[in-house]
Amino acid sequence: MPDHVKYMRGYHMPPEPCFDWVRKEYIDAAPKWCSVDLRDGNQALVIPMSLDEKLEFFKKLVGLGFKEIEIGFPAASETEFELARTLIENDMIPEDVTIQVLTQAREHIIKKTFDALEGCTTPVIIHVYNSTSVAQREQVFKKDKEQIKRIAVEGAKLLKELTESAGRDNYRFEYSPESFTGTEPEYALEVCNAVLDVWQPTPEHKAVINLPATVEMSSPHVYASQVEYMSKNLRYREAVEVSLHPHNDRGTGVACAELGVLAGADRVEGTLFGNGERTGNVDLVTMAGNLFSHGVDPLLDFSDMPSIVEMYERVTRMEVNPRSPYAGQLVFAAFSGSHQDAIAKGLAWRDEHDPEHWTCPYLPIDPADVGRRYETDVIRINSQSGKGGIGYILEKNYGYVLPPKMREELSYASKDVSDHAHKELAPEEVNAVFHDTFVNHDGRLQLLDFHFAPASDNASFKAFLTVKLDGVEQDAAGNGNGRLDAVCDALAKLGVKARIATYSEHALERGSDSRAAAYVGIDGADGGIVWGAGEHHDIITASILGLISAVNRAQA
Numbered sequence: 095m096p097d098h099v100k101y102m103r104g105y106h107m108p109p110e111p112c113f114d115w116v117r118k119e120y121i122d123a124a125p126k127w128c129s130v131d132l133r134d135g136n137q138a139l140v141i142p143m144s145l146d147e148k149l150e151f152f153k154k155l156v157g158l159g160f161k162e163i164e165i166g167f168p169a170a171s172e173t174e175f176e177l178a179r180t181l182i183e184n185d186m187i188p189e190d191v192t193i194q195v196l197t198q199a200r201e202h203i204i205k206k207t208f209d210a211l212e213g214c215t216t217p218v219i220i221h222v223y224n225s226t227s228v229a230q231r232e233q234v235f236k237k238d239k240e241q242i243k244r245i246a247v248e249g250a251k252l253l254k255e256l257t258e259s260a261g262r263d264n265y266r267f268e269y270s271p272e273s274f275t276g277t278e279p280e281y282a283l284e285v286c287n288a289v290l291d292v293w294q295p296t297p298e299h300k301a302v303i304n305l306p307a308t309v310e311m312s313s314p315h316v317y318a319s320q321v322e323y324m325s326k327n328l329r330y331r332e333a334v335e336v337s338l339h340p341h342n343d344r345g346t347g348v349a350c351a352e353l354g355v356l357a358g359a360d361r362v363e364g365t366l367f368g369n370g371e372r373t374g375n376v377d378l379v380t381m382a383g384n385l386f387s388h389g390v391d392p393l394l395d396f397s398d399m400p401s402i403v404e405m406y407e408r409v410t411r412m413e414v415n416p417r418s419p420y421a422g423q424l425v426f427a428a429f430s431g432s433h434q435d436a437i438a439k440g441l442a443w444r445d446e447h448d449p450e451h452w453t454c455p456y457l458p459i460d461p462a463d464v465g466r467r468y469e470t471d472v473i474r475i476n477s478q479s480g481k482g483g484i485g486y487i488l489e490k491n492y493g494y495v496l497p498p499k500m501r502e503e504l505s506y507a508s509k510d511v512s513d514h515a516h517k518e519l520a521p522e523e524v525n526a527v528f529h530d531t532f533v534n535h536d537g538r539l540q541l542l543d544f545h546f547a548p549a550s551d552n553a554s555f556k557a558f559l560t561v562k563l564d565g566v567e568q569d570a571a572g573n574g575n576g577r578l579d580a581v582c583d584a585l586a587k588l589g590v591k592a593r594i595a596t597y598s599e600h601a602l603e604r605g606s607d608s609r610a611a612a613y614v615g616i617d618g619a620d621g622g623i624v625w626g627a628g629e630h631h632d633i634i635t636a637s638i639l640g641l642i643s644a645v646n647r648a649q650a
């Protein structure tokens with residue numbers, strides 16, 4: 095019997111059709127975000143974060159703009175408890191930031207949680223949970239539906255009593271029917287409504303009902319329907335924030351969160367880069383980036399992604415995947431020729447036609463908006479690259495504006511180097527290939543000296559050259575309409591034939607001491623063009639050196 099037959103779909107559809115979310119095309123405003131990095135993310139680490147690491151992470155989250163941060167499970171360990179105490183005793187919680195703490199619905203755990211919060215004057219969400227799924231009821235708790243509901247209700251009552259007896263109006267409550275995605279929606283609704291009946295939330299003092307995909311068990315549209323059902327049928331709806339807490343077991347955590355928001359959720363709990371149990375929690379960097387890329391303010395600041403990645407990797411000892419949306423090392427990189435060509439043209443088109451908007455092919459957002467650099471992060475060169483990319487790299491890094499046909503030839507030369515060395519070429523290596531192949535190229539002919547004089551008609555030039563040809567120093571003179579024509583004529587007197595097919599030049603830097611580059615194409619024996627480039631402070635010298643490079647390459 096094949097192995098797959100032991101698996102079954104373990105989710106439950108709502109008892110009524112809940113597909114209104116299908117008609118909503120996009121999310122038009124950011125949900126409330128709650129970071130659970132310091133709790134759900136932390137509980138999934140091989141080595142949970144130390145107090146100092148958690149404090150650094152907390153400060154970073156505040157800096158990124160998170161207004162709700164689950165700081166931990168204070169009853170779990172001394173470090174978790176100490177984090178709450180340190181933040182509270184050192185007044186480290188900004189007034190507009192709500193800390194959240196997680197507790198099981200067990201008396202001693204709840205009491206310990208309240209101890210951890212002693213003296214906190216800033217807003218707090220106390221988050222209580224118990225499992226409600228069929229599997230957990232049967233296998234773990236061995237309790238029926240009523241008994242499981244009682245755990246939730248007793249926990250909710252204790253939260254309310256302890257809060258009231260301590261006179262804490264800065265505390266709000268959150269309830270999670272843990273393993274919601276394996277729970278019959280109508281039963282999850284019954285439990286949540288029973289908890290809300292205890293708390294009696296008001297629009298001024300809202301409760302949070304969090305709907306965790308503790309284990310992601312279905313395609314995202316099923317989760318969206320479950321969320322819509324809850325959102326439509328919860329009591330006190332005006333006084334409830336419906337929150338999502340997707341995990342990523344099927345790799346669709348972000349899709350669940352996005353469809354869940356379309357289905358009526360107000361809030362999303364998740365982590366940076368999707369750290370969390372097993373395959374992780376929903377990745378808030380991706381979800382916020384997706385909003386941003388649609389022109390919606392995500393209300394989170396990811397403008398310095400490299401520093402966020404650096405901190406995250408250091409304190410969690412996890413790695414951000416190079417393909418992680420908006421953040422990975424390679425997510426803006428284009429190696430392949432046609433992509434590079436389109437990006438280079440798209441960027442130029444934007445500069446000229448519509449600098450206000452971002453429509454560049456292949457780049458869903460402007461890499462600069464997340465602190466990435468075009469010069470190093472976007473166009474990258476290997477054996478898959480083409481002339482557009484090569485041209486871009488040389489222009490942006492070194493100022494060379496090669497004629498298109500010359501770019502093409504350089505791209506084949508670079509491809510070859512990359513292919514044989516089996517590696518990426520850094521911009522300086524591309525520059526080296528350019529110089530080795532085309533610039534001031536040695537060969538049979540070497541320029542030793544030159545000067546020009548006007549011809550007798552005053553409309554053309556006379557060139558006087560001293561060159562070394564095959565190791566022998568020789569002088570030659572020639573006439574031409576332009577200086578380079580006159581040089582060609584002089585070379586012809588020495589038996590070196592060169593007919594200029596194309597020529598361009600430009601300054602490489604501004605200022606009086608600037609260098610210039612000249613690109614010279616001469617007719618090749620096979621009917622094609624042979625290219626050479628010259629580089630010198632003096633533009634005429636650069637041009638002659640370019641011509642001599644081309645001649646040497648043609649005769650090599």
Ligand SMILES: CC(=O)SCCNC(=O)CCNC(=O)[C@H](O)C(C)(C)COP(=O)(O)OP(=O)(O)OC[C@H]1O[C@@H](n2cnc3c(N)ncnc32)[C@H](O)[C@@H]1OP(=O)(O)O
Nearest residue numbers: 137167169170171198199200223224225234235245272308
């Ligand atoms: C999906 C999630 O991420 S949920 C959060 C998970 N995170 C964590 O568990 C990390 C922190 N947890 C811990 O450090 C520990 O579990 C503690 C300190 C909270 C509790 O420790 P212990 O009491 O030793 O162990 P444990 O958590 O295994 O307790 C299991 C018991 O609590 C019950 N229980 C578990 N969760 C809950 C809950 N949410 N509400 C009520 N009872 C619960 C179990 O049924 C079991 O009962 P039993 O003793 O009658 O068999």
Ligand SMILES: CC(C)C(=O)C(=O)O
Nearest residue numbers: 223270272273306308
């Ligand atoms: C505690 C709950 C919300 C949780 O982390 C989960 O169900 O994944």
Ligand SMILES: [Mg+2]
Nearest residue numbers: 134306308339
């Ligand atoms: Mg979780």
